[in-house]
Amino acid sequence: MSASQSQSQSKWQWENAIAGAVAGFATVAATHPLDVVRTRFQVNDGRVSNLPIYKNTAHAIFAIARLEGLKGLYAGFFPSVLGSTVSWGLYFFFYGRAKQRYSKNRDEKLSPGLHLASAAEAGALVCLCTNPIWLVKTRLQLQTPLHQTQRYSGLYDALKTIMREEGWSALYKGIVPALFLQVSHGAIQFTAYEELRKVIVDYKSKESKRNHKTTDADLLNSVDYAMLGGSSKVAAIILTYPFQVIRARLQQRPGTDGFPKYTDSWHVMKETARFEGFRGFYKGITPNLLKNVPAASITFIVYENVLKLLKLTRRND
Template sequence: MPTPAAPSTSTSSSSPRAAAHKVPRSKPPPALHLVAGGLGGMAGAVVTAPFDVVKTRLQSDLFARVAESHSRTGIRALLWNFVDTGKILRDVYKYEGASALLKGLGPTLAGAVPARSINFFVYGNGKAMFADTFNHGKENTAVHLAAAATAGVATAAATNPIWVVKTDMQLRQQERDAAKSSTPTPRRPPPPPAPKPHQQVFSHSFRSLSSPPSAMQGPPPRPTSYSTAVQIMRTQGVRGFYRGLSASLLGVTEGTIQWSLYEQFKRMVRADNGGGGGGEGGGGDASWRVSAAAGGAKLVATVITYPHEVVRTRLRQPIPPGGAARYTSLVQSFRLVVREEGWRALYGGMSAHLMRVIPNAAAMFTVYEFLLSVADTSQAARIDGENEVVVRE
């Protein structure tokens, strides 16, 4: 005689009904990508601000003209860049003060926060849109590439004026020092000796990495973001704020490579972590793995596409008063740098850049994924509570 299966029948009959009424889990709200990306960009910019100052100066031809006398070849030249970075950090701190290591941080934050917000917003929502439209809702490498390229173009076009102001601020003091040292002084009788001031103010002219900096009679004026923007508008017009945009658009390839590699590395992290997780980032236990994935993706993308960074900095250099810009277009800048300084100049400042962007990317993506994970966990808890109510009913 068959055994009654009433309990199992009751369970099986209630499960489909409950499953049919369960509240489905939805994707993160679009605004979450905006907020998480902005907070991540802020964290990364503050942590790595000193390296950004050094990178900008090393990319400038003001340092390149000086460094010709210290030229090295082969792998030794690349490794020596890390020594140069340390020396410049030391000299900037010693002769210009600790605040000089944060020079341009205001425009950097003003650029990094909206730039990362726009980039993460467009990418996070763009990959969902491309997947739903062209690949039946499934993500793949082509979807990641399309979303990353779209995000890069939108970010470059929206934030280029901010980066022009930041670069101008970081290089204007070096332009002033170079002009001062090159201006001939008329012969005059030597003045009577003046009493030695209590403290002498110096400014690093980068005449060499080991020689002492030139003395100045007083503290140099400190340009602000507002005064720099006004100066650019008066002398160059609106077009002046879009110097280097062509190189920024070329740099979209870096972001595209970075996002694609990051998605691949993140997938490997999830597989290595047993697929565990919560949220986009694979849970809090794998935060260091997310950081490693972000840093590794940024390292590969930067090494491949770095020359555009140098050309972009040259295009954004301050134009001397009454003079003409030496770098006028993307192709002309590439040719001029290679002809006058050699192909190695296209990698000037890469050591400082790597020391900045790798921890920057690690911090930024960790904060971004953490916030997505927190939002996803909160949403999952809310939906599970609603589903439990449905099952009981």
């Protein structure tokens, strides 16, 4: 590979990272209240809890707004923005590098299996980098006026308190289901996205009878990206949602006795199945779908359009 090709590929990787980071920020800013509601539904197992009982998503939003104000609806917003921006930036960066590594050249289309491997690899690396941020986000979202425990004042205070009270290892609570979630969810979503993208591109190519040199990006518009992002996200959510519930329950703050409610993933699974049945693994899925399906559409619209802009800027340099 020549020096110019190497430099071009490096720029392309960073363009993916920048586009992903911008997309992640836009997504979180638009949908965070639904994320708070989802988290509170996920950890409420119907037994003794410091959390209020909500009837449904709308009731939860109005109840939080009434009792806790805007601050309650945006609890954990900063770590959520930070985590999402870093996660999407790293994800697209690692995903782009993996795809590039698996293909012999940038123009070669990857098989579904290699798309799956690329997404899984990116998901695992991102999860290991960002788990402490998501842990703090979950704990901040679960703080309510009913809590008797000393509240965390923010991201830094939460990290400091967790390390002091529970040790460094506590920052990686929920890492096992998080890894399964990140790898499987990302793999399913991106594989579905890429395969559906191929179908739409092939259809539009035949319909328009464009020149064979026309790129895929020229054939697709924001509506296409919204449909692709939303459809792939639904498939990923339905198949991987139980991992989210398990992770959220493991990441709860220990009780006043200093002991966690659940010891490990297997304990969560047994207790959830015993007391709540199959439905317990899908608690909070409604606000999750309401949040993530449009969020995925926003993410991919922003990502693809920012990527187009960056590539256009590079061509003009």
